[in-house]
Amino acid sequence: MNKNNDAFDVCIDDAFDFLSQEYAELFKDSDATAFQHPLWLSALYSKLAPAMTAKPLIVVVRDRATGALAAVLPLLQVRRGPMRTVEFADLRVxxxxxxxxxVKKFADLLQDQSACAKLRQLIRPFDLLRLPKLLDARMPIESLLAAPRRVAANTNSYATVLTAPFEQWQANALNPSYRKELAKKWRQLQKKGALTFSCCTDSASIMEAMEAMKKFRGPRFQAQGDGDLLQRPEYFDFYSDVALRGLGSFVRLYVMKIDGNVIATVLGLSHRDSFLILMTAFDIAGYKSQSIGSLTFERVAKACIDRGDLVLDFTIGDEPYKKLFGGRPSPISSVTQAGSAAGAVAMFALKQAPWIKQAVKRMADFRAQPIRTSTDT
Incomplete structure (x- = not known):
């Protein structure tokens, strides 16, 4: 294939408007994921990034002939201990x-040697380039950045294919004995009071559910020693803002109640016939014996099927319950590149003994942020 050295213009635009019409159109036609949605990135850059003292590093690529927006690479500059890192707009959410x-436009960009060279120059300097949570290699970002080949992560994402009617999905995805057990637990739960399961439809119900989620998750994850993001005001504000602004389109917040009291919540994103579970919380203290988590996931699957969704995505993490609901693993990979001697030392240390890896991780962690961990069943 012939190289094209004048197809694209590349620049850094740290004031880029993710709520603009041109970005909405780019995202709609792109092969990006739900986590590059306009509302998601707008909230991340406007709320989380300032709170975490992370600086925007937004790479904007335009067609030179027309000026049309061709690609956006949403990055951040983050100081992690002594390390200057460049990474995707993530901040653990x-x-x-x-x-x-x-995918086609990305391939075209790879053929523009001058544009690629300019892009690589613009994102420097850094000690470490960190690009984790990559789903597939259709857009080989390591080639774009002249970085080492991606490596497999030590975890997977899981998703289950949904089929209508709900009973057919149950038969396909769940073990017969497990289906029977959940039916028994559901009957037990119904005897405890007036049981409802619904999707939030207004700001009041969203905030009620978010507060309940925060309450349920706090003690549980504190006991596990890894903390919980929702207990941090800036993260609670971020998730609440996304839920409120995405109401009825991009975000769904499911709530299970007994006698009007919230006992379970599931926050997720709706994207291209898929529902991606972000965060869950259950009243384990009150309903552990009823397998409240498992029953909630089953109700979420039913609600998704009723809406016409084709996939229920449990996202990243190897929790056993995901396989119980027919979740199939998909590999996750990452790209890491050293940009200095300090970065090279850190990369070397990460490949060595586990205790060294943990020491370097603690040194590089940004304000000791807790990892967003899903609640098992």
């Missing part, structure tokens, strides 16, 4: 990371 463009 995004599960899948990708350039915002089509």
């Amino acid at each position: 995004s599960d899948y990371l990708a350039p915002v463009c089509t």
Whole structure:
């Protein structure tokens, strides 16, 4: 294929408007994920990034002939201890990371040697380039950045294919004995009071559910020693803002109640016939014996099927319950590149003994942020 050295213009635009019409159109036609949605990135850059003292590093690619937006690479400059890192706009809230463009446009960009060279120059200097949570290699970002080949992560994402009617999905995805057990638990739960399961439809119900989620998750994850993002005001504000602004389109917040009291919540994103679960919380203390988590996931699957969704995505993490609901693993990969001697030392240390890896991780962690962890069943 012939190289094209004048097809694209590349620049850094740290004031880029993710709520603009041109970005909405780019995202709609792109092969990006839900975590590059206009509302998601707008909230991340406007709320989380300032709170975490992370600086925008937004790479914008335009067609030179027309000026049309061709691609966006949403990056951040983050100081992690002594390390200057460049990474995707994530800050521990995004599960899948990708350039915002089509696979075809990405391939065209790779053929523009001058544009690639300019892009690589613009994102420097850095000690470490960190690009985790990559789903597939259709857009080989390592080639774009002249970085080492991607490597497999030590975790997977899981998704289950939904089929209508709900009973057919149950038969396909769940073990017969498990289906029987959940039916028994559901009957037990119904005897405890007036049981409802619904999707929030207004700001009041969203905030009620968010507060309940925060309450349920706090003690549970504190006991596990890894903390919970929702207990941090800036993260609670981020998730609440996305839920409120995405109401009825991009975001769904499911709530299970007994006698009007919230006992379970599931926050997720709606994207291209898929529902991606972000965060869950259950009243384990009150309903553990009823397998409240498992029953909630089953109700979410039913609600998704009723809406016509084709996939229920449990996102990243190897929790056993995901396989119980027919979740199939998909590999996750990452790209890491050293940009200095300090970065090279850090990369070397990460490949060595586990205790060294943990020491370097602690050194590089940004304000000791807790990892967003899903609640098992």
